[in-house]
Amino acid sequence: xxxxxxxxxxxxxxxTATVSKALNNSALVKPSTKHxxxxxxxxxxxxxxxxxxxxxxxKSRTIGAVWPNVDRATLTTLATKINDEFNxxxxxxxxSINPAESxxxxxxxxxxxAILVFDRSDPNSYAGPIASKVPVLCYGEPAxxxxxxxxxxxxxxxxxxxxxxxxxxxxxxTYIGDVSNKRISQQEKHIGFTDGVIEFGLTTHPSxxxxxxxxxxxxxxxxALKLLASSYKPTAIISGTYDLTVGILRALQQENKRVPQxxxxxxxxxxxxxxxxxxxxxxxxxPIDGIAKKVVESVLCMIDKQEQLPLLQTVEPELVKRDxxxxxxxxxxxx
Amino acid sequence: xxxxxxxxxxxxxxxTATVSKALNNSALVKPSTKHxxxxxxxxxxxxxxxxxxxxxxxKSRTIGAVWPNVDRATLTTLATKINDEFNxxxxxxxxSINPAESxxxxxxxxxxxAILVFDRSDPNSYAGPIASKVPVLCYGEPAxxxxxxxxxxxxxxxxxxxxxxxxxxxxxxTYIGDVSNKRISQQEKHIGFTDGVIEFGLTTHPSxxxxxxxxxxxxxxxxALKLLASSYKPTAIISGTYDLTVGILRALQQENKRVPQxxxxxxxxxxxxxxxxxxxxxxxxxPIDGIAKKVVESVLCMIDKQEQLPLLQTVEPELVKRDxxxxxxxxxxxx
DNA sequence: ATGAAAGCGCTAACAC
DNA sequence: GTGTTAGCGCTTTCAT
Numbered sequence: 145x146x147x148x149x150x151x152x153x154x155x156x157x158x159x160t161a162t163v164s165k166a167l168n169n170s171a172l173v174k175p176s177t178k179h180x181x182x183x184x185x186x187x188x189x190x191x192x193x194x195x196x197x198x199x200x201x202x203k204s205r206t207i208g209a210v211w212p213n214v215d216r217a218t219l220t221t222l223a224t225k226i227n228d229e230f231n232x233x234x235x236x237x238x239x240s241i242n243p244a245e246s247x248x249x250x251x252x253x254x255x256x257x258a259i260l261v262f263d264r265s266d267p268n269s270y271a272g273p274i275a276s277k278v279p280v281l282c283y284g285e286p287a288x289x290x291x292x293x294x295x296x297x298x299x300x301x302x303x304x305x306x307x308x309x310x311x312x313x314x315x316x317x318t319y320i321g322d323v324s325n326k327r328i329s330q331q332e333k334h335i336g337f338t339d340g341v342i343e344f345g346l347t348t349h350p351s352x353x354x355x356x357x358x359x360x361x362x363x364x365x366x367x368a369l370k371l372l373a374s375s376y377k378p379t380a381i382i383s384g385t386y387d388l389t390v391g392i393l394r395a396l397q398q399e400n401k402r403v404p405q406x407x408x409x410x411x412x413x414x415x416x417x418x419x420x421x422x423x424x425x426x427x428x429x430x431p432i433d434g435i436a437k438k439v440v441e442s443v444l445c446m447i448d449k450q451e452q453l454p455l456l457q458t459v460e461p462e463l464v465k466r467d468x469x470x471x472x473x474x475x476x477x478x479x
Numbered sequence: 480x481x482x483x484x485x486x487x488x489x490x491x492x493x494x495t496a497t498v499s500k501a502l503n504n505s506a507l508v509k510p511s512t513k514h515x516x517x518x519x520x521x522x523x524x525x526x527x528x529x530x531x532x533x534x535x536x537x538k539s540r541t542i543g544a545v546w547p548n549v550d551r552a553t554l555t556t557l558a559t560k561i562n563d564e565f566n567x568x569x570x571x572x573x574x575s576i577n578p579a580e581s582x583x584x585x586x587x588x589x590x591x592x593a594i595l596v597f598d599r600s601d602p603n604s605y606a607g608p609i610a611s612k613v614p615v616l617c618y619g620e621p622a623x624x625x626x627x628x629x630x631x632x633x634x635x636x637x638x639x640x641x642x643x644x645x646x647x648x649x650x651x652x653t654y655i656g657d658v659s660n661k662r663i664s665q666q667e668k669h670i671g672f673t674d675g676v677i678e679f680g681l682t683t684h685p686s687x688x689x690x691x692x693x694x695x696x697x698x699x700x701x702x703a704l705k706l707l708a709s710s711y712k713p714t715a716i717i718s719g720t721y722d723l724t725v726g727i728l729r730a731l732q733q734e735n736k737r738v739p740q741x742x743x744x745x746x747x748x749x750x751x752x753x754x755x756x757x758x759x760x761x762x763x764x765x766p767i768d769g770i771a772k773k774v775v776e777s778v779l780c781m782i783d784k785q786e787q788l789p790l791l792q793t794v795e796p797e798l799v800k801r802d803x804x805x806x807x808x809x810x811x812x813x814x
Numbered sequence: 815a816t817g818a819a820a821g822c823g824c825t826a827a828c829a830c
Numbered sequence: 831g832t833g834t835t836a837g838c839g840c841t842t843t844c845a846t
Contacts, residue, residue, distance in 0.1 A: 146612060148838095148839055148840085149839070149840070150839080150840095158816070158817085159816065159817045159818075160817090160839085160840080160841095161816075161817060161818075161819090161840095161841080161842080162815080162816055162817070164839095164840065164841055164842085165815095165816090165841090165842095168841085172815065172816085173815070173816080174815055174816090177815080177816085189610065191584070191587050191588050191612070192588055192839090192840080193534070193588065193590065193838090193839050193840070194530075194588040194589050194590065195529075195530040195531075195533045195534045195539070195589070195590045195838090195839080195840095196530075196534050196822090196838070196839035196840040196841090197839080197840060197841080198530045198822095198840095199528070199530045199531050199534055199821095199822050199823065199824090199838090199839080199840075199841095200821075200822045200839085200840050200841045200842080201822085201840080201841060201842090202822080204530070206589070208573075211574070213555065213559050220548070223576065224548050224576060227576050227577065231577070236575070236577070236585050237575070237576075238543075238573040238574065238575055238585075238589075239546070239573065239574040239575070239576065240571070240572070240573055240574070241558065241559060241562050241572075241574065242562065242566070242571070249526070250571050250573075252526050253526050253527055253528065253529045254529050254530070254541070254573075254589075255528060255529065255530050275524065277481060277526070361696070362725070362729075365729070390697070394697075394700070394729060398733050483822095483823055483824085484823070484824070485823080485824095493832070493833085494832065494833045494834075495823085495824080495825095495833090496824095496825080496826085496832075496833060496834075496835090497831080497832055497833075499823095499824065499825055499826090500825090500826095500831095500832090503825085507831065507832085508831070508832080509831060509832090512831080512832085527823090527824080528822090528823050528824070530822090530823080530824095531822070531823035531824040531825090531838090532823080532824060532825080533824095533838095534822090534823080534824075534825095534837095534838050534839065534840090535823085535824050535825045535826080535837075535838045536824080536825060536826090536838085537838080815846100816845100816846085817844100817845085817846080818843105818844090818845080818846095819842100819843090819844090819845100820841105820842090820843085820844105821840100821841095821842095822839105822840090822841090823838105824837100824838090825836105825837095825838090826835100826836090826837095827834100827835090827836090828833100828834085828835085828836105829832100829833085829834075829835095830831100830832085830833075830834090
């Protein structure tokens, strides 16, 4: 860092206090002085020193985000949105790909105003509460690590998916998801599906739920192939994630099953990318924009008021209809 | 931030200067005092204020990384490695997913010690040099934006791939890559391939190069299908990226082509994930560990000595043999 | 409307 | 070995 408000003050022939006020657009400075100072700052290429600023003001207008080292399309899309939203509010977001504990410690030292944890943690690896002076918000897992969290009700989302398919006349539906995954977010999808199965009295079958044993597209591909090879012939599939859906579509195409003519498909993950798949996929999940808004809003609220946020804020899932489902006049529900 | 060295000093009955020295493990403090101070700091949960530290010392021991908003497996793997490497050297890395220009500005304000740009920029979007007091290193594109860079010689990498296949007896080879991509990194792969074609006098064919029109696995899939439908019957394929390879493998499997029995396959991107594909894939590319070391080393060098780094540091590509290539006693080279 | 001065938490001379 | 002091760049009373 080279040029400081002192330099500007000297050149403008005013005090540093005035420069500071002018640069912060204080009403206490005559417009003409303000203008002059801004011009000088501009042409000298002045960059405020955030370290100094936050040392005195206790505010850095910076948010620290803890980022998981796995990359999943959905999270990236969301993070980009949240980043934009913070920018709009005059905040900058910086990420750390260190483990949560050390990332949070780092952010405390850097003096960010708040911390946002994109949580992917395996609950088994939970090592007790993490200390943080700076307020922390979690996204992804409900109330994980003891911090307040924003969470999409995946259980309800999946129920909605079943409900929608039911309303279209589907009676044989399969869920493909990472059923053995220990994360709450994955388990809730599973439960939401069975909620629907029970609510609508669907006849069960061993292949009604296919375990993808993972969340990558290739695993969706394999699961779908397994399903198609089974005796169960569902008229609709519900997929647990975007990536799985990509794989499922590939398997379907390979086996000459058209979507939605031969089989309907709904995916979890309410992201724009669903639009660009070979068939535009009908999806359920928290609306990205809505989540981003809620998250940013919550973080800013933590910063402004010192009050503690509720431990769990739920985002209502939405169903976005596209081209991958069609009504089904197929076989009648046995019950 | 609550507790400061002042508090510690008071409790320990020493001056803040001594506390500062003790905490920084200076040799000028009696071991017993040092020990006492460290204990007090520990149990009070003292966290140093980086803002204050860097304000006075002009060093934050923090590296800012500019992160592209597209996620590609290779970059993530590399970033994780680099992050670890920085940690080992007592540095923290923070990322920004803002556009390069604003990210660099942010990092200058935060007073990071150096900036690392993971470059994915379209050269057409190049908006002239970006100002930065803090030293900047680019990874990904050669000397992009006018900053010194670490770059893997992709041209040589692809040449090596052809050379290796040639040595195994292959004479009909296809390159599947994003040939229309304007980024130097993609173009160099293309050129490296043709280098090999010319060097070894391979007979050309319209389907010798298949444009994937993108870098996603689905595009690799489609390109491979197109290739298989053509009149060209190569004995080996060279793929431009990991993601393309994933798609190519899927297409091959679908068409009942076994790797390497029916066709050999080499991929660019020298990452561990190659090992876990259905067939362990022989790959060329910069070794992740080597790149990470070079990058971190270069960054630290920029910080320590004030000298400017060479504008272009090249990382030598390596060929890692796995199970996806086999020698070919097929048809003889026409020349 | 502007300036003087104090101080944020820390380090680095320099003195003792 | 330890303490004193000054000051990093900035904001913020409080005077003027």
